[in-house]
Amino acid sequence: MTERENGGIADKALQLVLEMKRNPDILPPYNAELVRSCLHKIDELYKLNADIVAEMRAGKQNDYSLLQPRIVAMYHIRRCLCAYINARKDRIRSFRWKYGGALPSSIRNALCEAEIEFFNEYSSTLARFQGSLGDNGVNLLLHVEPPKSLFVQVRALENYGDFETSDGTLVVLMKDSLHSLPRQDCEMLIRQGILEIAN
Amino acid sequence: MILKENFRQGFYDVIKRQSVVIIVAVDTDALCTTMILSHLLKCDDVPYTIIAVDGWESIEQSLLDLQDQKTSIIMINCGATRSLSRIQLPPAATIYIIDSHRPFHIENMFENDQVNVLIDEQELEELRLPQPNEVIKDESDDDTDDDEEDEEQESSYEGRMEKIQRKAIKREEARLWERRRQNLLWTYYESTWNGAPSCVRLLELAAELNRTSAEMMWFAAVGLNSAFIDRLISIEMYTSICIDRMRPFIHKFSPRNIVNQGKQDDQLHISFGKELPLALYSHWDLYSAMMIDEYFSIKTKNWTQRGDVNIRHLLASLGITLAETRQKFEALSTEQRNVVTDILEKEIDSSFATFFAHLGYCAKLSAADLARGISVRMEMPKTKKSMDRFMCGTQLLRSSISGAKSHRFNIQQTFETVCQRTLLVSWKTMAAAINQSEIIPNGPYYLFSCTRPIDEEMIESRHFLYNTTNFMLRSFASMKKGRTAKPLIAMFPLTAEKQGWLVVTGVMPLATVYEDSLLKTCIGRAFERVKKMAPKLRITNDTFDSDVIQLKSEDRTKFIDCLQAIFEGSN
Numbered sequence: 001m002t003e004r005e006n007g008g009i010a011d012k013a014l015q016l017v018l019e020m021k022r023n024p025d026i027l028p029p030y031n032a033e034l035v036r037s038c039l040h041k042i043d044e045l046y047k048l049n050a051d052i053v054a055e056m057r058a059g060k061q062n063d064y065s066l067l068q069p070r071i072v073a074m075y076h077i078r079r080c081l082c083a084y085i086n087a088r089k090d091r092i093r094s095f096r097w098k099y100g101g102a103l104p105s106s107i108r109n110a111l112c113e114a115e116i117e118f119f120n121e122y123s124s125t126l127a128r129f130q131g132s133l134g135d136n137g138v139n140l141l142l143h144v145e146p147p148k149s150l151f152v153q154v155r156a157l158e159n160y161g162d163f164e165t166s167d168g169t170l171v172v173l174m175k176d177s178l179h180s181l182p183r184q185d186c187e188m189l190i191r192q193g194i195l196e197i198a199n
Numbered sequence: 200m201i202l203k204e205n206f207r208q209g210f211y212d213v214i215k216r217q218s219v220v221i222i223v224a225v226d227t228d229a230l231c232t233t234m235i236l237s238h239l240l241k242c243d244d245v246p247y248t249i250i251a252v253d254g255w256e257s258i259e260q261s262l263l264d265l266q267d268q269k270t271s272i273i274m275i276n277c278g279a280t281r282s283l284s285r286i287q288l289p290p291a292a293t294i295y296i297i298d299s300h301r302p303f304h305i306e307n308m309f310e311n312d313q314v315n316v317l318i319d320e321q322e323l324e325e326l327r328l329p330q331p332n333e334v335i336k337d338e339s340d341d342d343t344d345d346d347e348e349d350e351e352q353e354s355s356y357e358g359r360m361e362k363i364q365r366k367a368i369k370r371e372e373a374r375l376w377e378r379r380r381q382n383l384l385w386t387y388y389e390s391t392w393n394g395a396p397s398c399v400r401l402l403e404l405a406a407e408l409n410r411t412s413a414e415m416m417w418f419a420a421v422g423l424n425s426a427f428i429d430r431l432i433s434i435e436m437y438t439s440i441c442i443d444r445m446r447p448f449i450h451k452f453s454p455r456n457i458v459n460q461g462k463q464d465d466q467l468h469i470s471f472g473k474e475l476p477l478a479l480y481s482h483w484d485l486y487s488a489m490m491i492d493e494y495f496s497i498k499t500k501n502w503t504q505r506g507d508v509n510i511r512h513l514l515a516s517l518g519i520t521l522a523e524t525r526q527k528f529e530a531l532s533t534e535q536r537n538v539v540t541d542i543l544e545k546e547i548d549s550s551f552a553t554f555f556a557h558l559g560y561c562a563k564l565s566a567a568d569l570a571r572g573i574s575v576r577m578e579m580p581k582t583k584k585s586m587d588r589f590m591c592g593t594q595l596l597r598s599s600i601s602g603a604k605s606h607r608f609n610i611q612q613t614f615e616t617v618c619q620r621t622l623l624v625s626w627k628t629m630a631a632a633i634n635q636s637e638i639i640p641n642g643p644y645y646l647f648s649c650t651r652p653i654d655e656e657m658i659e660s661r662h663f664l665y666n667t668t669n670f671m672l673r674s675f676a677s678m679k680k681g682r683t684a685k686p687l688i689a690m691f692p693l694t695a696e697k698q699g700w701l702v703v704t705g706v707m708p709l710a711t712v713y714e715d716s717l718l719k720t721c722i723g724r725a726f727e728r729v730k731k732m733a734p735k736l737r738i739t740n741d742t743f744d745s746d747v748i749q750l751k752s753e754d755r756t757k758f759i760d761c762l763q764a765i766f767e768g769s770n
Contacts, residue, residue, distance in 0.1 A: 150244055155586070162267065169218040169246055174264050176586035178249035180241060198590065 009073045013038045013080030020087040027091050030112040038077050045070045092119050096126065152183045154195040201308050202315045203323060207407045210295060210317060214271040218246040222261060222274045224743055225251050225585050227573045228299060229276035230592045231398040231422030235405055235415050242410060251589040252277060254741030259286050268292050276397055277743050282306035283314050297397045299426070300743055302326060302387060309335050322394060329383040390719035391745055393431035398422030399444050413452045413467045414600050420469065420554035421596065425570035430665045435716040438550060467558050467600050475543050476551040478622055479568050482614040485539065486524040491626040493670055494547055497677045502630035517542050529562065559602045569599050572613040575621050578660035624654055625667045629674055638675050638687070643766035646759065647671060647689040658691045658702050661744060668706045676709050683709040686722060688762065692752065701750045722746040729761040
């Protein structure tokens with residue numbers, strides 16, 4: 001009867017999911033209280049079931065029609081919790097790409113201990129992965145968006161002289177000349193500060 | 200060599216095989232051409248390099264850096280008027296010239312196989328090219344001649360006499376030929392003018408490749424308008440290009456029915472229609488726009504003391520209230536605006552029509568205004584690097600086809616600060632020159648020698664110079680009858696770093712302007728002859744326009760005398 005007064009069994013779990021859904025742009029603070037009450041609810045349901053099973057074993061006559069629905073309810077709550085955590089995880093991961101290794105305090109305050117730990121671990125994993133690529137590593141954060149074209153318009157900032165692109169074309173990089181070059185060829189020069197992406 | 204037809208196969212298909220270097224003059228037409236060309240190259244994934252140049256010196260410099268290049272070099276709006284054979288060209292490169300300056304140098308057209316000049320076939324007649332064999336010496340003839348000489352050294356007396364006679368005849372022939380050649384070249388190079396803007400040519404090329412879009416047409420429209428507002432082409436020529444060459448694109452990119460337009464609000468579409476020839480009036484107040492406009496200024500003589508009264512009279516007779524003219528044109532209600540434009544249109548009675556870009560809910564933008572803005576941005580200040588100015592122009596052109604607020608703001612800013620100031624300075628210079636009667640008749644021409652320092656940035660801009668001097672001559676001629684037969688030579692002192700130098704330019708007499716739809720000018724030629732006559736004068740002419748030169752101010756009097764002698768000689 002108590003459940004009916006409080007609304008549905010999984011209402012709180014659903015509330016967590018909705019909380020994420022209603023704030024697509026920001027990360028709401030970690031709702032520890034709701035999560036805890038959800039866990040309690042699972043415990044409570046489990047306990048009810050365990051009691052019934054124990055009574056059945058003891059040979060007492062009992063109404064066991066509620067066993068199955070309770071199990072389904074537990075699963076449902078668990079799923080909602082997982083969805084909540086997963087959504088938060090995705091968002092936290094995207095922060096790594098957006099803000100880099102250091103989180104702004106407004107976001108940091110919205111995270112719980114475990115999440116901060118996850119973030120740090122994710123950062124170091126990413127760094128390790130980047131370091132393992134090629135000889136000097138690649139900064140994946142530089143190219144988050146897929147390029148629209150193979151070519152990019154760049155402007156030479158100094159006299160570099162002849163530069164050969166991967167397809168064998170020879171280009172003379174003179175100070176203050178504009179070039180349209182294959183993207184992958186000139187990335188190195190852009191990082192060295194010889195070229196600059198124009199417009 | 201001349202490339203006169205089939206630009207797709209002869210030009211584009213050749214250049215796209217390897218990387219391309221584009222050497223571009225810093226003017227609006229060249230910018231628009233480059234935008235179209237680079238778009239085409241981008242579609243084909245051809246790597247290209249753009250180098251912005253200000254004058255011949257920078258061309259030579261960049262060609263020196265390119266010595267090892269085996270690619271095609273395309274020169275836009277530069278390079279055709281002087282012989283490229285005299286510049287050290289990269290030996291393995293092929294050079295294509297798309298230039299609106301006329302006439303082309305003969306050596307570029309006939310002698311140098313490395314250089315290709317793109318010309319429209321219809322234009323060949325206008326150019327009045329001499330026949331190649333009449334101006335280019337056939338060197339193989341001379342060689343055989345010399346050989347014969349060696350062989351027959353031992354022959355008899357009669358034989359030798361005959362030989363000598365033959366040689367004398369030949370020499371005489373050669374001299375005659377040489378004289379004829381000089382005459383032909385003289386007429387060929389006599390005057391300089393500007394042909395159809397290059398961007399129109401490129402737009403047609405894009406159409407051949409089936410790659411036109413509204414954006415590209417807009418670029419071409421801006422380039423075409425810039426040639427007109429810079430007074431490089433006459434209104435007749437402008438209109439005929441709009442009608443003959445732009446028509447297919449107008450049909451394609453300016454949808455007639457409004458229903459269709461409503462559907463694609465955020466897309467660029469272009470319309471072509473009548474427009475008042477008042478500069479920037481839709482971004483200004485009418486009063487100011489009318490004050491600096493040539494037509495109204497001359498009609499009301501607003502540089503005189505009675506000028507203001509005259510303007511009020513005129514406005515009253517036209518039925519336009521002062522309140523309407525004093526407030527921002529944009530702020531007028533639509534009906535009011537239409538009424539006022541109608542009245543002014545009837546009053547001015549000009550055949551000027553231009554292109555408008557419509558984009559979403561932004562106010563329409565006229566190509567003429569934008570061209571003015573880009574010209575001003577690209578040509579001043581000259582102290583900025585040419586590439587910086589070029590990029591400035593690129594940004595402005597891109598802004599015009601994007602609805603972003605910051606971009607719109609950029610355009611507005613350009614109009615309201617630099618552009619309007621340039622127009623005002625232009626008018627003030629003219630007014631001061633006439634009020635203080637600084638324009639003096641000097642034999643066969645009028646001379647205006649500016650004594651006040653004018654804004655350094657503007658004097659070196661072709662846009663400002665041409666507009667101001669033309670305006671000046673017109674208002675000067677309007678003061679008294681019979682002032683239409685002489686050209687005006689104007690001198691402006693430079694300041695700051697170039698202290699001690701003068702910028703000299705000239706306008707052809709009004710009478711010839713009325714007759715000639717090509718706006719030919721022989722001023723540049725006269726300057727060249729002065730230089731030849733008195734080689735000691737310190738004259739530099741690095742720009743691509745031969746009628747804008749720089750002169751050391753101490754040589755001024757000598758220059759004036761020489762110029763007088765030359766004009767008197769040619770008249």
